[in-house]
Amino acid sequence: MAERFLMKGNEALAEAAIRAGCKHFFGYPITPQTELAAYMSKKMPKIGGTYLQAESEIAAANMVLGAASCGIRAMTSSSSPGISLKTEAISYMAGSDLPCLIINVQRGGPGLGGIQPSQADYWQATKALGHGDFQVIALAPSSVQEMVDLVAKAFELADTYRMPAMILADGMLGQMMEPVEFDDNAEVKKTEKPWATAGHGGKREHNVINSLYMMPQDLENLVNERFARYEVIKQNHQMAEEYLTDDAEIVVVAYGASSRVSHSAVDMARAQGIKAGLIRPITLWPFPTDVLQKAAKTAKAFLTVEMSKGQMVDDVKLAIDCAVPVEFFGRTGGIIPTPDEVLAQIKALAQGGAD
Amino acid sequence: MSKNLNIVIAGFGGQGVLFTGKVIAYAGLIDGKEVSWLPSYGPEMRGGTANCSVCVSDVPIGSPLVVTPNAFVAMNLPSFDKFIDDVTPGGVVVVESSLVSKQTDRTDVKAFYVPATKLAEEHELQGLANIILLGKLFKETQFSSFEALEKAVAKCVPPSKQHLLEPNMRAVKLGYSL
Structure with missing residues (x-):
């Protein structure tokens, strides 16, 4: 068994994401989530990944869209007011069938609210994380160890079903330290992404990542196909x-x-x-x-x-x-x-x- | 020790409140206990009051937020006033009496008054008043084995500050001797 050590929830989320093969983190500081970004800023350069502090939450979420389009495991994190800013890009990612991970370390709201722990973004996460007909996978850990365990799960589900996944944590879980252990032998389950816009070398038709459909019938068909996928998730992945x-x-x-x-x-x-x-x-x-x-x-x-x-x-x-x-x-x-x-x-x- | 400890440590930001809590949590972890550490965070960390909740338990920890501590370390007067009435009957209270001039009139708690800052100066342990208080808390609650506490201190003193390991251990022992 690996050694158990004490870690803050925010840092554990970051370490787990790196171990799950996340190579690109785009963020912007906000209490009570900042330790996550800080950890990424220290670790990402050492593993050949990207830590990028964007000019705003909106920019960071759109950078995730770009990285995810290339078939790369990418993520962003924030706390409640910052998540609201990211919702435009999240809707675009849902509309483009892009997998990614978004972490919300919730604080009190609405508006700037406060900085203490809250769960007042449940509606946002489960009903409307942006405009349009879509869902995101929403996972809710209750311990620092579970934060670790759910990060890999979130990336896997997102990749399998080609949709954004969210970890809905809160300031208490993000700030607290608890014993955690990481499985050093854990295998990173990767999904083939033939849809990615990662270069085709002239060997195939180019891929398109897009969320704009001018013909209503095309859009309805696509949304219906997406909702059929949601049914499969509902049948198989309740926890x-x-x-x-x-x-x-x-x-x-x-x-x-x-x-x-x-x-x-x-x-x-x-x-x-x-x-x-x-x-x-x-x-x-x-x-x-x-x-x-x-x-x-x-x-x-x-x-x-x-x-x-x-x-x-x-x-x-x-x-x-x-x-x-x-x-x-x-x-x-x-x-x-x-x-x-x-x-x-x-x-x-x-x-x-x-x- | 099978008693579950719910500890609050409180004082000014910069007194080592969070570090003290971390050492206790690590000592519990090394002894194979369930532990949690939850800090207050936000603007109060900048010169105001800081506190942290530490649980050391034989069973999985429910709420890591300690509302009614059975062990309380008060490092300044506002913290003493804020938490003293929340301590459960029979609880242990360790007060930094160099900075807190008051004593509690509660007779149902075991209160100990340690002039830690003064003692730290006398023993060339400047900046380690918190660890002297930790030593006293350890003596009165036995929150872990002594071996685990030694290992925890070693773990929490960062590699770049290893020269502080010896004074930290001396501070623990000084607190324990009181």
């Missing part, structure tokens, strides 16, 4: 962790930082004899509907816990077709809920069920 859900009457649903708080709260509830469990979505898109539907068969109520005003709660209701009540608890603006606060909500739900 979630289930904790004590087998007999759970109260099922908490939380991802990322708030799932860690919820995990503690579920343990506290169990110690008080309340049958509580936790479902932690790891893929936010595709949303892990299967495990939620399974849990809905035995649960009396669901409670989503988020660091927002409740952006995932609708997806939970849709997943279980409102079979049981779905309540919400959250803090926003950069405040992390406490286990005691979540426990109080679980207890209230448990007592409500006994009436």
Whole structure:
């Protein structure tokens, strides 16, 4: 086993991306994500890659578009306000079927908001990371080790399905240090990219990367083809962790930082004899509907816990077709809920069920 | 030691608050414990107050944000005032008494007053008041084995500053002797 050492989430994301074969990083500093870019600036030149601090977030995202067009693993990272600036290029990449990785270390919003941890970009990541009919793969790690593990996964999924992937982290995960280990023997799974505009040596027809289609029928056909691909992803790539859900009457649903708080709260509830469990979505898109539907068969109520005003709660209701009540608890603006606060909500739900 | 430690270390930016926390986290890691380290970040890091949460546990750590610490190191007065009431009953409090003139009136915590900056000057350990406090915290909580703490200090002192390793170890032992 490789040695475990302490690493900040932001740095672990960067190291994992380099190990996953990312050769080009285009970024712009913003708290609480800056350590990621700083790490890249130190490491990329040493491995023959590119670290480029662009003149703006918009430029950085468009540079990713350029690099991805050449079939190269490229990425950018930012925090909430910076991600909003990148959405134009992300939409163009989705419309051009380009794989890439975008990392959002979320902070409070809207606007410049604050710099403390938040999960208020869930809607943006899962519903509309730019204009037009498209989705991006959205992965939500809840530990520094999982940040490492999901980076390679994100690149692989993006390459396989030719679409952007996002890791939706938050300031807490980005700033905290936890033990991590890297698999030094991990194989980088690469996909052939015959579509890339990387030179054809006069041996084939040139490739075109484009997102403009003037004929509505052409565009509809293409979007339909893309959505057929999305269905395959929904069928095959839902990921979630289930904790004590087998007999759970109260099922908490939380991802990322708030799932860690919820995990503690579920343990506290169990110690008080309340049958509580936790479902932690790891893929936010595709949303892990299967495990939620399974849990809905035995649960009396669901409670989503988020660091927002409740952006995932609708997806939970849709997943279980409102079979049981779905309540919400959250803090926003950069405040992390406490286990005691979540426990109080679980207890209230448990007592409500006994009436 | 099977007790799970939830530690808050707080003081001015520049006092080595985050470094102190990192040493504790590494010591726990070397002992095979679950650990987490979460800093405050942002403008308060520039001369204001800085704090960090460190968890050392036998079980996976839920929230890394310590709201109710059972061990607290206060390196300045604003930090002492901010966190002293959050310490759980029976908790350990180590106060930098060169800079904090107050004492707590709580009788349900074990408070220790260490004039660390003054001691550092007397023992030619300038800049290592935080490590003296760390030594005292180690004595009162045994957050790791001593061997792990030694290795952790060695790990956290950067290669370019190896000449500081010996004074760091001396500071740990001085704190431990109090």
